[in-house]
Amino acid sequence: xxxxxxxxxxxxxxxxxxxxxxxxxxxxxxxxxxxxxxxxxxxxxxxxxxxxxxxxxxxxxxxxxxxxxxxxxxxxxxxxxxxxxxxxxxxxxxxxxxxxxxxxxxxxxxxxxxxxxxxxxxxxxxxxxxxxxxxxxxxxxxxxxxxxxxxxxxxxxxxxxxxxxxxxxxxxxxxxxxxxxxxxxxxxxxxxxxxxxxxxxxxxxxxxxxxxxxxxxxxxxxxxxxxxxxxxxxxxxxxxxxxxxxxxxxxxxxxxxxxxxxxxxxxxxxxxxxxxxxxxxxxxxxxxxxxxxxxxxxxxxxxxxxxxxxxxxxxxxxxxxxxxxxxxxxxxxxxxxxxxxxxxxxxxxxxxxxxxxxxxxxxxxxxxxxxxxxxxxxxxxxxxxxxxxxxxxxxxxxxxxxxxxx
Amino acid sequence: xxxxxxxxxxxxxxxxxxxxxxxxxxxxxxxxxxxxxxxxxxxxxxxxxxxxxxxxxxxxxxxxxxxxxxxxxxxxxxxx
Numbered sequence: 513x514x515x516x517x518x519x520x521x522x523x524x525x526x527x528x529x530x531x532x533x534x535x536x537x538x539x540x541x542x543x544x545x546x547x548x549x550x551x552x553x554x555x556x557x558x559x560x561x562x563x564x565x566x567x568x569x570x571x572x573x574x575x576x577x578x579x580x581x582x583x584x585x586x587x588x589x590x591x592x593x594x595x596x597x598x599x600x601x602x603x604x605x606x607x608x609x610x611x612x613x614x615x616x617x618x619x620x621x622x623x624x625x626x627x628x629x630x631x632x633x634x635x636x637x638x639x640x641x642x643x644x645x646x647x648x649x650x651x652x653x654x655x656x657x658x659x660x661x662x663x664x665x666x667x668x669x670x671x672x673x674x675x676x677x678x679x680x681x682x683x684x685x686x687x688x689x690x691x692x693x694x695x696x697x698x699x700x701x702x703x704x705x706x707x708x709x710x711x712x713x714x715x716x717x718x719x720x721x722x723x724x725x726x727x728x729x730x731x732x733x734x735x736x737x738x739x740x741x742x743x744x745x746x747x748x749x750x751x752x753x754x755x756x757x758x759x760x761x762x763x764x765x766x767x768x769x770x771x772x773x774x775x776x777x778x779x780x781x782x783x784x785x786x787x788x789x790x791x792x793x794x795x796x797x798x799x800x801x802x803x804x805x806x807x808x809x810x811x812x813x814x815x816x817x818x819x820x821x822x823x824x825x826x827x828x829x830x831x832x833x834x835x836x837x838x839x840x841x842x843x844x845x846x847x848x849x850x851x852x853x854x855x856x857x858x859x860x861x862x863x864x865x866x867x868x869x870x871x872x873x874x875x876x877x878x879x880x881x882x883x884x885x886x887x888x889x890x891x892x893x894x895x896x897x898x899x900x901x902x903x904x905x906x907x908x909x910x911x912x913x914x915x916x917x918x
Numbered sequence: 919x920x921x922x923x924x925x926x927x928x929x930x931x932x933x934x935x936x937x938x939x940x941x942x943x944x945x946x947x948x949x950x951x952x953x954x955x956x957x958x959x960x961x962x963x964x965x966x967x968x969x970x971x972x973x974x975x976x977x978x979x980x981x982x983x984x985x986x987x988x989x990x991x992x993x994x995x996x997x998x
Contacts, residue, residue, distance in 0.1 A: 576937045577959055637974070640965045643958035 517686040518918060520696075520762040521600025521750035522858050523592040527563035527743055527845055531595070536862040539870040542891065544727035544844050546741050552707050552714075559719035561729050563743030563846045565705050578661060581647035583624045585702040585850075586657040588746035589616060593658055593698060596748035601762050602696070604663070613666030613694040615685045616654045616748075617677025617701035619850045622709035624648035654702045654746075666694050672850075674905025675812075677701050678747065679853025683771030683911055685751050695756040701854035703744030710742045716781070720815060730847075731874030732813035732840035733820050733882035740814040743846030747855035766861055767916045769898070770798035776908025783819050783904055788812075788826040791910035795900065796830070799914045804834050806914070807896025808869055810860045812904045813840035814847045823902065824881035835886040837894070843873030853903035853911060860899045864917050867895045919997060924971075925990050931970050932963065945987030952986070973997060 527545025528538035552560035628645040678701020685697035720739040772795025776787030
């Protein structure tokens with residue numbers, strides 16, 4: 513028997529805020545988290561635009577022996593997860609005595625790799641790399657750290673699906689709960705923000721070079737977009753079987769109705785229309801909803817020419833005459849990459865819970881594809897009870913989640 | 919480096935890195951117990967000593983260096 517999957521906790525550490533309330537307010541006011549970082553220019557970056565984020569200081573909260581294994585993205589994920597567990601009313605006693613799982617999206621830990629290799633090259637002595645390097649360098653660093661810090665005893669693995677990682681993590685967690693294999697899974701996505709992690713991305717001219725106007729650089733669906741702006745942080749979504757949530761008396765915030773996925777089987781960087789369309793169609797079909805019940809679409813749209821255009825085509829084709837508001841929160845956050853699929857579920861949840869849809873920041877002129885969508889350039893006051901969230905990634909991996917208000 | 923200076927420097931860098939009060943570091947105190955080192959953080963202590971004093975503690979010597987007093991002697995001998 514398939515079980516219902518609900519959201520009982522959320523936590524976030526992003527350029528829009530470090531608490532759910534701060535992020536809600538930033539979404540409401542249309543705040544941009546993007547800055548110009550002079551250090552990147554000195555490093556030879558084509559674009560020095562980035563989201564602004566401080567690394568949390570966990571001294572005093574975690575011991576030295578706990579912190580030494582954590583790269584920045586694990587610190588972001590720790591803070592987000594700590595807050596999400598608190599909202600879900602899951603204390604350490606519960607985690608110690610129940611099998612709680614962990615599926616987190618992450619697809620790099622470049623800073624730790626670069627720094628340890630630099631030491632090896634310079635010193636020619638591997639001991640000097642230190643004990644933390646191996647654990648900080650592995651792609652699974654977030655799940656290995658969180659699993660040990662919170663003593664989680666269920667499934668524990670990292671989901672690496674490029675810029676759809678966080679979304680796939682939630683979708684896969686929902687399937688495990690639906691099939692009765694787990695009652696609670698801590699899901700999310702984390703993204704490092706340091707220059708080393710995205711220098712090669714800058715190298716393929718993927719980033720906006722609108723450096724004189726940082727807050728206007730990320731402009732999803734706008735005619736004059738010229739590339740994405742890298743961002744990051746971490747977002748945690750606690751998902752749980754409905755029965756477990758009721759039994760615990762936990763807050764039930766929403767329900768994950770369905771997870772759709774697909775792969776393009778095509779170009780490594782250029783997305784197509786057919787692949788994302790299948791992901792959307794799968795999610796809609798599995799949700800059992802009439803498409804008209806979907807009140808908001810949180811698009812993947814990263815502010816790249818081809819990506820936004822092809823997503824606009826896919827959404828227009830799948831939704832037909834039904835025209836719910838479509839926005840990309842990346843206008844405010846930049847592209848949070850491995851984190852994005854999870855953070856955008858939280859952004860959408862905050863909007864759904866507070867009866868508004870944040871403006872698609874910097875959407876000034878539609879192009880021939882986005883003109884067919886209902887993209888608000890200003891904030892919309894609206895009550896809606898179902899949203900759809902898209903996440904697509906390099907290699908042509910696609911994920912779509914549909915979430916209902918409860 | 920004078921021995922008193924060496925001792926002071928060893929104590930301060932170890933206390934800072936491993937987050938213990940400097941006062942608990944005494945010549946007769948056991949290093950692993952005092953700094954709460956496991957097999958991984960022991961590597962960090964060796965790296966810290968090497969980076970700070972330029973002395974590499976070879977693996978075969980490590981079992982002999984049980985107390986801070988022995989560590990001071992080990993370093994002093996190699997920094998002459």
